[in-house]
Amino acid sequence: MKSNASLKEIAGILKAAQSILVFTHTNPDGDALGSAAALCRALRKMGKDAWAVFTDHIPEYLHFIDDEYFTWDIDLIKNQDVSICLDCSDYDRFPTLIDKFNDGKTKLCVDHHATADGFGDYYYVDSDAAATCELAYMLMVEMGAEIDKTIAESIYAGINTDTGSFRYSNATSQTHRITAELMEYGIDHTSINVKLYQTIGLAKMRIQAASLDKAEFLYDGKVALGFVTDEMLKKASATVDDADDNVDMLRNIEGVEMAVFLKEKGDNVKVSMRSKSYANVNEIAASLGGGGHAKAAGCTLEMSMEDAIETMKKALEDYWQN
């Protein structure tokens, strides 16, 4: 654990401050937004001036998260007592707000990413936590904050999304213990789950179906290779983002160990790769100038879709026949 402070110390600094700005990474996800929303509300309930500052938009599917203390006005509070960065401990992941973060008299960071080094004056990084929301919850408990249903729902949203509905390997005993406590605040978890998992755009479904139709299954069905072209997107009235989960769809097929999905993006082809149990997709991604981890990796190929498919087939052959 790469921390130079305990959650108790960080709680103490927040309690002593009056104005606090919360930051998180670009393209904020459920964990980033949930932890920021919860902490801001808890601080407000303690009489403090707390805002979470964003430059990016909130993705549509996360609009249900409490945004009462979110602002896009970078000058709303000046010379804040404390800047705290949540779910991010890498300057590269919030380039547009670094100067504002550094304006804080004291700079804090709470994160759960394994690659995190921690930054600021005091940081707490725990990669055993499934989500930053777990840490934000423990931080609020340390602060003696008055947790309410809204705060509990924000934390639940972050834990749920970062663990893929408690399915991923990062979910632990602690994850479920905290969730048990959140349920006791009367959260409407059913409604959150409807918003997260029962609100799939029709265009997204149509582009999944079209991609499945064109997918090839190689090496006795162990490898699924799919793609989406601009023409396919147009026909389904879909955007390229609607194809983001297609690689997971292919990986979820019985017998498939490795899924490779190619998306046309301008003159390039973006390749996403996933493995289910034992294959190492990072090896393939790295050989093509990309990267990631063993179970999720990607690369960009500067060529036509036709050539990119051939390139991937060759790379798959090198991997599976060696």
Place this chain on the structure above:
Amino acid sequence: MKSNASLKEIAGILKAAQSILVFTHTNPDGDALGSAAALCRALRKMGKDAWAVFTDHIPEYLHFIDDEYFTWDIDLIKNQDVSICLDCSDYDRFPTLIDKFNDGKTKLCVDHHATADGFGDYYYVDSDAAATCELAYMLMVEMGAEIDKTIAESIYAGINTDTGSFRYSNATSQTHRITAELMEYGIDHTSINVKLYQTIGLAKMRIQAASLDKAEFLYDGKVALGFVTDEMLKKASATVDDADDNVDMLRNIEGVEMAVFLKEKGDNVKVSMRSKSYANVNEIAASLGGGGHAKAAGCTLEMSMEDAIETMKKALEDYWQN
């Protein structure tokens, strides 16, 4: 709570017995199999002769559940001290084994179904429990059973499947608290989740895609109406069971409040209906001689697919235009 005994009393009866047969409902699901597997193993570890008796087959996707103490040999144990029925308290739901159940000197029942009345000499029915596996876990704790990783995995499988990966409204604080305890036995929850959610047959995916392609969206997209014919199944190399989740797929589309899915089965058409938030599909099902609850109901129409689609459109018109 319709119980005539506590879990403690039921635990006491099991502890005093030597031979125990476990029963559950026909078409056993994850909760039925998980609770039966866990209880049998716990009883075996206490030196007892325990078996779970089945007449049905175990569905493919649940083959990972510990089946060491499952038997299809109804005569393996005769004149058992105790019969215990799990996840079922309705004679109609295990018609093939009622006589064998009644052979037990003492008959017990543990169930969580809201419609359960309880049967046998001693029964414990708790409809606040998300799964019978929650109750089986508490029963084992009452028995002082030595819970191990295998038992914990069986219980986890049942809780996970009955709560739809903790998403359904039945998941409670207790559900997560028990799951937190299960995780402490070192269960491989990732592998269970891969088997449950990342092992979807290709034929099933293809029939979903084909059904989506043919689906109609009515009443400004609030209603999705889909169907599958024998011809479509043939083309996708799918069976009619592969279309079981298609009604959920349609319900999960953004803006859809009600999904109706029709399946050709011989000369009849089986209709499944789901609602997302507020619509009552039971009203429609009941008007056509079927039934269910507000959010999930169904009926059988003895007519051709073409006529069935017209019948459903008329019923939807009655519902949505009144």
